[in-house]
Amino acid sequence: MRRAALIILGAAAGITLLILVAVAIAVATVDPRSLVGPVQARVKAATGRELTIAGPVELKLSLEPKVVIGDVSFANAPWGRAKDLLRAKRIEARVALLPLIRRRFEVVELALDHPVIALETDAQGRGNWEFAAAAAAGTPSAASEAAGTMAAIGIANLVIDQGAISWRDGASGKVTDIGVDRLTVRARDFAAPMAVDFRGKVDGTPVAVAGELGPVQDWLARRAPYPVAVKGRVGGADVRMSTKIARSASTTTYGDLDLAWGAVEARGNLRAVVSPGGTHYIVALDLPSLSFAGGAVPQGASGSAPPKAGDGAAKWVIPDVPLPLAPVAALDAEGTLTIGDVRLRGGQRIGKVDVRVSSHAGRLDLKLSSAAALGGSLAGDLAFDAGRAGAPSLQLRISAQGLDLAALAAITGNARDVRGGKVRANVDVAATGATPHRWASSMSGSMLAVSGPATLIGAAGGTESTLSQISNLLDPLRGARGATELRCAVVRLPIANGVARVDRSIAVETGEIGVIASGTIDFRNETIDLALQPRLQRGASIDVSQIAGLVRVRGPFAHPGVAVDAAQSAQTLARLGALAQKGGGLAALGRALVAPSASEADPCVVAMRGAAARPPVAGSRSAGAADGSRSSGSPGAGTELPSDLGKAIDKLLGR
Numbered sequence: 001m002r003r004a005a006l007i008i009l010g011a012a013a014g015i016t017l018l019i020l021v022a023v024a025i026a027v028a029t030v031d032p033r034s035l036v037g038p039v040q041a042r043v044k045a046a047t048g049r050e051l052t053i054a055g056p057v058e059l060k061l062s063l064e065p066k067v068v069i070g071d072v073s074f075a076n077a078p079w080g081r082a083k084d085l086l087r088a089k090r091i092e093a094r095v096a097l098l099p100l101i102r103r104r105f106e107v108v109e110l111a112l113d114h115p116v117i118a119l120e121t122d123a124q125g126r127g128n129w130e131f132a133a134a135a136a137a138g139t140p141s142a143a144s145e146a147a148g149t150m151a152a153i154g155i156a157n158l159v160i161d162q163g164a165i166s167w168r169d170g171a172s173g174k175v176t177d178i179g180v181d182r183l184t185v186r187a188r189d190f191a192a193p194m195a196v197d198f199r200g201k202v203d204g205t206p207v208a209v210a211g212e213l214g215p216v217q218d219w220l221a222r223r224a225p226y227p228v229a230v231k232g233r234v235g236g237a238d239v240r241m242s243t244k245i246a247r248s249a250s251t252t253t254y255g256d257l258d259l260a261w262g263a264v265e266a267r268g269n270l271r272a273v274v275s276p277g278g279t280h281y282i283v284a285l286d287l288p289s290l291s292f293a294g295g296a297v298p299q300g301a302s303g304s305a306p307p308k309a310g311d312g313a314a315k316w317v318i319p320d321v322p323l324p325l326a327p328v329a330a331l332d333a334e335g336t337l338t339i340g341d342v343r344l345r346g347g348q349r350i351g352k353v354d355v356r357v358s359s360h361a362g363r364l365d366l367k368l369s370s371a372a373a374l375g376g377s378l379a380g381d382l383a384f385d386a387g388r389a390g391a392p393s394l395q396l397r398i399s400a401q402g403l404d405l406a407a408l409a410a411i412t413g414n415a416r417d418v419r420g421g422k423v424r425a426n427v428d429v430a431a432t433g434a435t436p437h438r439w440a441s442s443m444s445g446s447m448l449a450v451s452g453p454a455t456l457i458g459a460a461g462g463t464e465s466t467l468s469q470i471s472n473l474l475d476p477l478r479g480a481r482g483a484t485e486l487r488c489a490v491v492r493l494p495i496a497n498g499v500a501r502v503d504r505s506i507a508v509e510t511g512e513i514g515v516i517a518s519g520t521i522d523f524r525n526e527t528i529d530l531a532l533q534p535r536l537q538r539g540a541s542i543d544v545s546q547i548a549g550l551v552r553v554r555g556p557f558a559h560p561g562v563a564v565d566a567a568q569s570a571q572t573l574a575r576l577g578a579l580a581q582k583g584g585g586l587a588a589l590g591r592a593l594v595a596p597s598a599s600e601a602d603p604c605v606v607a608m609r610g611a612a613a614r615p616p617v618a619g620s621r622s623a624g625a626a627d628g629s630r631s632s633g634s635p636g637a638g639t640e641l642p643s644d645l646g647k648a649i650d651k652l653l654g655r
Contacts, residue, residue, distance in 0.1 A: 082118035125274025283335030346410030376402030421454025
């Protein structure tokens with residue numbers, strides 16, 4: 001047995017030696033230039049395109065011989081914009097060893113150095129990589145033959161170093177530029193799945209992804225489903241995508257689509273239908289969650305640099321930075337999005353948001369609704385028309401009902417305990433521009449928010465906030481009470497060309513005071529100038545000498561100033577002095593400071609209906625007409641004045 005084994009090993013070694021000698025003889029007797037003609041002819045037969053080799057051809061001997069070709073170009077489709085589909089300074093073809101004995105060269109890997117590749121489609125969606133020879137035959141056998149030819153030249157194994165790839169959509173004319181640092185596509189053979197690895201940039205955005213694709217022959221033969229699964233990083237954010245692709249006629253379907261971008265995930269289906277007019281996309285996606293609380297939506301994914309001081313992002317509170325609506329509107333698409341949970345600032349959430357999207361001819365229409373929005377419901381629609389060059393238009397309508405005041409306070413960062421309070425709001429505005437700041441600067445329309453009764457505990461927005469400063473001037477004893485009983489609040493903003501002119505259309509009423517505001521809110525320059533006039537409520541226990549006659553809020557949105565209007569305070573003192581001289585007594589002086597009787601309109605009523613508001617029905621605290629939840633039964637004209645009013649008036653008059 002031992003002797004037999006030695007004989008077998010010796011024979012195997014001899015055969016191996018003979019093979020190596022035969023290979024060496026074959027390689028040594030081959031003229032590399034003699035390969036050019038047959039290779040060109042075979043490529044022409046398989047693809048219908050010309051392969052041009054203008055540089056030298058070298059054969060480098062090793063266990064895996066290499067053919068090195070310089071200055072190579074491969075012709076584009078006759079309808080293509082670019083002259084060549086491929087140009088490369090240098091191509092290295094790694095050759096299979098054993099076929100060299102029969103002087104047949106089978107390339108198992110191509111390495112392209114500094115190639116320029118122009119990928120494009122025509123108006124019908126046909127790609128310039130779909131070759132005329134196989135397409136003309138129109139049979140599976142023809143496609144298989146083309147696949148076999150491409151396998152022989154090593155298409156299943158590809159390496160690209162420092163390349164440039166352009167992708168042109170023939171329907172829209174959009175060009176995407178891809179810079180390749182390194183791309184590898186490897187497979188065991190032409191019928192095996194391919195491992196891919198890409199490092200480079202897409203339209204300037206850094207991309208590094210790796211994954212697995214189906215076999216090349218399955219793609220060429222249009223076998224479905226064709227699997228794709230990749231993951232990596234795009235613009236600094238983790239990404240993941242898997243899908244199964246099916247192609248038939250003019251439709252490509254991406255089924256079982258599973259996407260992830262940062263913390264945003266989506267699952268569903270996508271169809272792309274190609275017609276002479278372009279590519280139409282039909283989308284149906286489910287997003288388990290979407291967060292706007294910070295950190296969930298990837299930052300810098302667009303490849304843009306962070307904003308610097310003085311630019312549009314840093315100068316304004318409402319950023320002057322374009323949103324990606326124009327590229328979205330440029331798509332011809334329709335579909336639905338279902339978002340299971342939208343997370344907002346302060347831990348607040350909106351449940352099950354249904355979104356319908358339609359985009360065509362530069363116009364984007366978006367409709368959304370939620371029956372579980374911050375304790376209430378929310379519906380809205382947005383129409384963005386990018387068709388007007390330099391002046392895209394926006395229309396926005398939002399209707400919210402029964403939102404929790406506490407939830408809204410948490411979203412705005414107002415750290416206080418809010419009990420009760422329901423809010424309804426309506427927004428109906430139109431604007432032009434491409435950034436949020438330009439929309440705000442040009443908008444015209446109306447905004448309305450109304451809140452019903454609530455108990456507010458703690459400081460409003462922090463002890464140093466603008467809201468807290470206003471509260472201290474209007475009600476200096478609120479801190480001692482520990483809680484504020486909000487009866488109603490109304491914000492009604494009629495807006496024209498970016499300026500809201502407030503004519504007693506902002507009002508707040510508590511158990512102690514009522515406040516009504518007039519002035520302007522300028523969204524163009526982001527400045528505010530409001531005069532807040534307080535009126536003491538009946539039965540209040542406030543020392544009115546502590547209350548400012550009028551508070552002025554003025555300055556930029558970011559840091560408005562709060563101060564007492566000295567002129568108005570002087571007028572208030574003069575008016576009180578005149579009443580005292582006329583002998584009106586304490587009752588007359590008190591009525592000059594306290595809230596009006598039932599025969600006059602309350603601040604919230606005035607704010608809701610305008611300066612020409614009619615008196616409410618006697619005995620009604622009629623802000624309930626605004627939100628349906630306001631209680632009634634306020635004191636009438638005969639109610640006793642506050643017990644400390646006499647002392648307060650004495651202080652005001654200097655007695």
